[in-house]
Amino acid sequence: MICNNRRGILALLLVAFMLSGCFRYSFTGTSIPDDVNSVYIPFFADQSSGGTGNLSDQLNTALVNRFINETRLQLSNSRNTADAVLEGSIINYANEPFSVTGEGQSSLNEVSISVRATFQYTDKEQAEWSSTFNGSDTYDTNENPIEGETNAAVEALNQIADNMFSDAVSGW
Secondary structure (H helix, E strand, C coil): CHHHHHHHHHHHHHHHHHCCCCCCCCCCCCCCCCCCCCCCCCEEEECCCCCCCCHHHHHHHHHHHHHHCCCCCCCCCCHCCCEEEEEEEEEEEEEEEEEEECCCCCCEEEHHHHHHEEEEEECCCCCEEEEEEEEEEEECCCCCHHHHHHHHHHHHHHHHHHHHHHHHHCCC
16 A cells, blocks of 8 residues: 555655756757757768769768757757757768788778767857768678678768767757
8 A cells, every 4th residue: 555655755756856847858868959940961972982872862861861850959950040050071982992811802991980060059169079980890701791891881871870970959
């Protein structure tokens, strides 16, 4: 009987606390400032002079998906109408041997990608951060190397998008 009363009191206190406005909850673990409603993510230019032909598209899609699906933010079509801007470029792409067999041939290659990015609230002069993000993944060169490289590049870009998203929302 006492246990049920304690559970009821605990539940009532929890509800009262949540309704008091002192508790902000977000499904991503972050609370977005009330005045931030939109984000502008322009095309990330590929300045790496290497890699697969659609790296920029894949990175932009990954970033947009994270911001739209994991926050309440809307995607803005221009810097002028956005509350925040995430922009940058792909600065390096490398596809190099990672593991070599006894015969001196590569059995695994590693795709490494670097992206330079800046995140800024449009009502502030200074950027929140400006950083270089790196991602990498390996693939078996003996099994469909073209598809392997493409998949490794996608995984590396997903790592980068995850890290950029985390850094952007960590201050919220």
